[in-house]
Amino acid sequence: MPFDQLDLKRAIAGDERAMQRLWSQHAPHIDAVVRRLCGDPELAADVSQEVWMQIFRALPSYRGDSQFGTWAHRIAVNRTLNALRKIRRLAKLEVDIEDDSAVTENESERTFVAESIEQAMAKLSPGARAVFVLHDVEGYTHGEIGEELGITPGGSKSQLFKARAKLKKLLAHLVDDSIPVAGKGKEHVAPV
Amino acid sequence: MSHLSEEQLDHLIDQERARKQAPLNDWRTIAARAREEGLIRDSQARSWQMGRPWLQAAAAVLLLIGGAAIGRMSVAVPDTSAPSEISGASFASVDDATTTLERALTEYQRASAFIAANASGPTTVDSSRIYSARLAALDQVGDAMEGALKTAPHDPVINQYYLATMGARVATQQLAARPVGLRLKGF
Numbered sequence: 315m316p317f318d319q320l321d322l323k324r325a326i327a328g329d330e331r332a333m334q335r336l337w338s339q340h341a342p343h344i345d346a347v348v349r350r351l352c353g354d355p356e357l358a359a360d361v362s363q364e365v366w367m368q369i370f371r372a373l374p375s376y377r378g379d380s381q382f383g384t385w386a387h388r389i390a391v392n393r394t395l396n397a398l399r400k401i402r403r404l405a406k407l408e409v410d411i412e413d414d415s416a417v418t419e420n421e422s423e424r425t426f427v428a429e430s431i432e433q434a435m436a437k438l439s440p441g442a443r444a445v446f447v448l449h450d451v452e453g454y455t456h457g458e459i460g461e462e463l464g465i466t467p468g469g470s471k472s473q474l475f476k477a478r479a480k481l482k483k484l485l486a487h488l489v490d491d492s493i494p495v496a497g498k499g500k501e502h503v504a505p506v
Numbered sequence: 507m508s509h510l511s512e513e514q515l516d517h518l519i520d521q522e523r524a525r526k527q528a529p530l531n532d533w534r535t536i537a538a539r540a541r542e543e544g545l546i547r548d549s550q551a552r553s554w555q556m557g558r559p560w561l562q563a564a565a566a567v568l569l570l571i572g573g574a575a576i577g578r579m580s581v582a583v584p585d586t587s588a589p590s591e592i593s594g595a596s597f598a599s600v601d602d603a604t605t606t607l608e609r610a611l612t613e614y615q616r617a618s619a620f621i622a623a624n625a626s627g628p629t630t631v632d633s634s635r636i637y638s639a640r641l642a643a644l645d646q647v648g649d650a651m652e653g654a655l656k657t658a659p660h661d662p663v664i665n666q667y668y669l670a671t672m673g674a675r676v677a678t679q680q681l682a683a684r685p686v687g688l689r690l691k692g693f
Contacts, residue, residue, distance in 0.1 A: 318656070320656065327547070328544075328545060328546050328547030329546075329547075330537060330540075330546045333537075333540065333545070333546060334533050334537070337529075337533060337536060338533070341529035341530075342526065342527055342528070342529060345527065345528075345529045345530040345531075346525075346527045348530065349527065349530060350522075355530070358530050359530040359531055362529075362530040362531055363531060363535065363536060363539055366531075366536050366539075366540075367539055367540065367543060367545070370540055370545045371543075371545065431518045431519065431521070431522045432522065450516075450519050451519060451522060451523050478512075478515060481510070481515055482509040482510040482511075482512075482514075482515055483509055485510050485515070485518065486509050486510055488510065488514075488518070489510060489514065
């Protein structure tokens with residue numbers, strides 16, 4: 315049953331059932347973005363708790379101007395990025411933006427073979443992963459990413475280029491018949 | 507060293523975007539945190555228990571009416587009301603019916619206070635079990651009515667049953683909360 319205005323009022327009033335309905339409906343998507351941004355399942359689980367507490371705290375401020383999922387998603391991204399900053403996982407981002415050496419592979423990265431794009435994303439630097447996830451997976455523009463991360467749109471583009479280049483290497487072994495190549499006719503359509 | 511093409515990487519990203527993933531925590535974990543912060547208010551876990559005294563009062567009236575009807579059926583007292591009276595046709599207008607309802611509410615409250623003060627018996631272990639069973643049943647009925655209201659929010663029959671359920675639950679909670687041997691001074 316979809317979450318509706320009645321549920322929203324009940325959740326604001328502290329009704330556990332309404333809150334659980336809200337969580338059940340949106341947790342798969344909200345937690346997915348947290349997981350991708352964190353790149354570490356245990357950290358993601360902790361951050362997810364903080365995200366959901368913030369969503370519940372902020373419920374009275376939800377005005378219905380946007381879809382609830384969109385509103386909650388924005389909270390999830392902000393809260394996750396804040397959490398990552400707190401634990402200094404993004405501390406290197408500002409350096410990486412201007413430093414081409416950020417894509418220099420070390421020995422462990424050269425020998426690492428990702429079995430999935432999730433594993434490969436986890437091998438990206440926190441900053442590059444954030445830009446990649448927000449742009450290519452979540453559909454943010456470079457301008458929006460710049461605002462979220464406190465970098466320029468150009469810096470975001472640069473990080474995305476580096477992230478995609480690294481992922482193409484890490485996932486190179488997946489080149490086989492299972493991934494379509496020719497005749498797909500698909501351009502890179504992620505927003506810019 | 508080979509590389510994925512842009513298209514191949516985009517295909518993997520599409521797959522990742524569409525991949526269904528389980529939540530990172532179970533609800534009990536989230537609920538425990540929310541309860542710690544006071545975001546879940548157990549005493550208000552059911553929204554219709556709080557904040558709407560007029561609704562509870564209206565429910566109480568319906569409960570009284572429903573109880574009277576059940577009482578009639580139980581003791582086989584014939585219902586002499588004419589169909590037009592049952593359907594409310596004796597009211598000249600909505601305002602007239604509202605005035606009557608308000609008057610009935612006042613009378614109900616006075617009668618309830620009197621009965622509670624003079625006729626309430628002690629709570630026993632058995633009655634506690636009965637109240638628990640009744641509350642559980644009323645919860646189920648309340649949920650069913652809530653679900654029905656989402657489909658038909660203006661249906662008068664569903665609304666009446668919903669209000670009656672609410673009233674019955676509030677009354678049962680009050681009864682269940684009484685210490686053994688305590689008589690209520692009023693509602």
